Amino acid sequence: MTENKRFAVVPAGRRSGKTELAKRKLVMELPKKRPWADARYFAAAPTRDQAKRIFWKDIKALTPPGWIRKTSETDLCITTKFGSELWVVGLDKPQRIEGTPWDGGVLDEYANMRVEAWSENIRPALSDRMGWCWFIGVPEGLNHYKDLFDYAVSGADPDWGAYTWKSSEILPAGELASARRVLDPRTFRQEYEASFEGAAGRAYYAYDRKRHERGSIEINQSLPVIICCDFNVDPCVWEVAQTDGRTVWVIDEVFLRNTNTMEMGREALSRYGSHRAGAIVYGDAAGMNRSTAGKSDYALLYELGFRDQRIKKANPKVKDRVNALNAMLENTVGEARLFHHPGCAALRKDLDAVEWKEGASEVDKSNGLLTHAADALGYFIEYEFPLRATRFDPTRRFYK
Numbered sequence: 001m002t003e004n005k006r007f008a009v010v011p012a013g014r015r016s017g018k019t020e021l022a023k024r025k026l027v028m029e030l031p032k033k034r035p036w037a038d039a040r041y042f043a044a045a046p047t048r049d050q051a052k053r054i055f056w057k058d059i060k061a062l063t064p065p066g067w068i069r070k071t072s073e074t075d076l077c078i079t080t081k082f083g084s085e086l087w088v089v090g091l092d093k094p095q096r097i098e099g100t101p102w103d104g105g106v107l108d109e110y111a112n113m114r115v116e117a118w119s120e121n122i123r124p125a126l127s128d129r130m131g132w133c134w135f136i137g138v139p140e141g142l143n144h145y146k147d148l149f150d151y152a153v154s155g156a157d158p159d160w161g162a163y164t165w166k167s168s169e170i171l172p173a174g175e176l177a178s179a180r181r182v183l184d185p186r187t188f189r190q191e192y193e194a195s196f197e198g199a200a201g202r203a204y205y206a207y208d209r210k211r212h213e214r215g216s217i218e219i220n221q222s223l224p225v226i227i228c229c230d231f232n233v234d235p236c237v238w239e240v241a242q243t244d245g246r247t248v249w250v251i252d253e254v255f256l257r258n259t260n261t262m263e264m265g266r267e268a269l270s271r272y273g274s275h276r277a278g279a280i281v282y283g284d285a286a287g288m289n290r291s292t293a294g295k296s297d298y299a300l301l302y303e304l305g306f307r308d309q310r311i312k313k314a315n316p317k318v319k320d321r322v323n324a325l326n327a328m329l330e331n332t333v334g335e336a337r338l339f340h341h342p343g344c345a346a347l348r349k350d351l352d353a354v355e356w357k358e359g360a361s362e363v364d365k366s367n368g369l370l371t372h373a374a375d376a377l378g379y380f381i382e383y384e385f386p387l388r389a390t391r392f393d394p395t396r397r398f399y400k
Contacts, residue, residue: 009138009152011060011145011169013192018136019033019054022106023135027062029104030084036129039084042097044103049091052076055088081196094121101128110148118148139196141319142363146196164289169194180332183387187323187330191387203322203363204374206329207351217249217341224249225251225272227306229377230376231297234258237346237372238268238283241380247386250340252346252376261287262295267305273305281309288313298345310383319361321378324387340382350374 004287012018043059045051056076063078063086070079076088084103089096091107094117102125107113111324126133135148139242152162168176171192180188184206189195219225220242228239236259240252254267272279287297288311315321329351340347353387355364365371 003161005345006130006132006159007152008132008134008161008163009145010134010150010163011139011149011194011196012136012163012165013170013194016165016167016170016194019108020058021061021106022134022136023055023058026086026104026106027059028201028222030063030067030078030080030106031082032084034084034103034129036087037083039082040087040100041085041101041103042087042089042382043108044089044091044097044105045108046090047092047302048076050109051088051090056367059086063228066156067114075199091117091121097121097125100125102131103129104124104132106134106136110135110138111137111143111145115144118144139190139194142196143361148197166194166195178331181335182385183332184323184325184327184330185332187327187387201355203354203356204326204329206326209330209348209352210334212339212351213328213342213348214249214339215342217251217339219251219275221276224277224308225279227272227279227281227283228376229264229270229281229287229297230272230372230379231261231284232372233260233289234261235346235369235372236264237262239344239347239373239380240268240272241377243384246337248338248381250338250344250347252341253344253373255346255373261300262304264308265301268306269304278308279306281311282304283311283376284379285312285315309331312379312383315379316382316386317361318363320387321375321382322363324382324385325374328381328385344373347377354368 004333010018023043026043028207029041032039043051043178045054048120059078062072067080067082068078078086091097091113094114099119107114107122107209122133135145135146139145143328149162151157152160177191183191186197186205190197223242223244226241226243228241230237235257238254239250240254241250252271254264254271256264256267281298281301289296298311302309325338330336350370354370356362357364363371
C-alpha cells in the first residue's frame with residue numbers, strides 16, 4: 001500500500017491490522033495542506049453503531065491533543081486547528097455522505113455495504129476534490145467486493161490498487177491453530193486468509209451421509225434434550241439433539257404438516273416431557289414476536305412446560321449459521337462433531353439438498369419442504385458453537 005493509489009481495495013484476514021492502518025492513514029491526513037481550508041475525511045462502516053465502535057474511540061486517542069480544536073460526540077466529528085475534519089459515519093443510509101465534498105475516506109466491512117453505495121453516493125462525493133478511498137474488510141463471498149477487487153487487480157485503471165495479506169502475518173501461530181480447530185476449511189480461508197469463497201452451490205457442503213448418519217445414536221438420560229425450533233406451518237420441523245459441550249447428536253425429529261406451535265409443543269412434550277435431565281429450547285428469534293391467540297410462540301412453549309429457553313434477541317446472519325453448522329460437520333483438522341440418527345429424514349434431506357441462491361448470502365427457499373430442519377438445528381449450533389476462536393479483548397492492541 002505504498003504505491004499511493006487513489007483507490008485501494010484491501011481484503012485481509014481477521015485481526016490482521018487493516019483497520020488500524022486505516023485509522024492511522026486518516027489521522028495522518030489531517031495536518032496536510034490542501035487548496036481549500038476545510039479538508040474533510042470520513043471513516044465509514046455499514047451502520048453508525050458499527051462505525052462508532054470500530055473507529056471513534058481510537059481515532060480520538062490517535063489524534064494529538066494539540067491538533068484538536070473541537071470534538072463533537074453527537075456528530076462523531078473531530079475538527080482540527082488546521083481546519084480539517086474527520087467524521088465517523090454509518091452507511092446504512094448512504095445518502096448521509098452526499099451534499100458535501102470529501103478529500104478521502106475509509107469504507108470498513110465494505111462487503112456488507114449496499115451494492116449501490118459506492119457508485120451512486122460515495123464516488124460522486126469524492127469527485128470535486130479528487131478524493132481518495134480505501135475499501136477494507138474480510139471477503140464475504142463472490143459479491144460486489146470481489147468485483148471491485150478483480151477490477152483493481154486487472155491493472156486496467158491506474159487509479160486503483162489491490163492489496164491483501166493473511167492473518168498469519170500478524171497473529172501468533174497458536175491463535176491460528178485454535179481457529180482451525182473450530183472452523184471449517186472454507187470459512188477459515190475466508191476469515192483468516194482473505195480468500196473470496198463462492199457461495200453458490202450446496203450450502204452444507206461438509207455433510208456426508210455415510211459419515212454423519214449413525215444408527216447407534218440413543219438418548220442419554222444424563223444429558224438434557226435440546227429442542228431446536230423453526231416456526232414454519234407446513235411443514236413444521238423441530239430437531240431434538242443432545243451435546244456434551246463438544247459433540248452434538250441429533251436423536252430425533254418432530255415433523256408435522258399444517259400445524260401450529262401448540263401442536264408441535266404437545267408432540268415434543270409427549271416424547272420428552274418426562275426426560276430426567278430436562279429440556280432446553282433454542283430456535284428462531286422471530287418466534288418472540290409472532291403470536292397465536294395473542295401470545296408469542298415461546299410464551300406458548302413456556303406454558304407447556306418448556307421454561308429453559310435460550311433465544312437470541314435477533315437471528316444471526318444466514319451465512320454465519322450455515323458456516324457454524326458446516327464447522328461442526330467438519331473442521332479444518334478433519335474432525336466431525338455432529339451426527340444424526342437415520343430417523344431425522346428432513347434434516348438429512350436439508351443437509352444433502354439445500355443450496356445457496358446464486359450470487360447471494362441467502363439459501364434457496366423455493367422448495368417449501370426444504371431448509372426448515374437445518375434452520376432449526378442451525379439456531380442451536382450458532383448459539384452454542386459460534387465461529388469465534390477467542391473472545392476479542394478490546395484493551396489489547398498490536399500497536400503502542
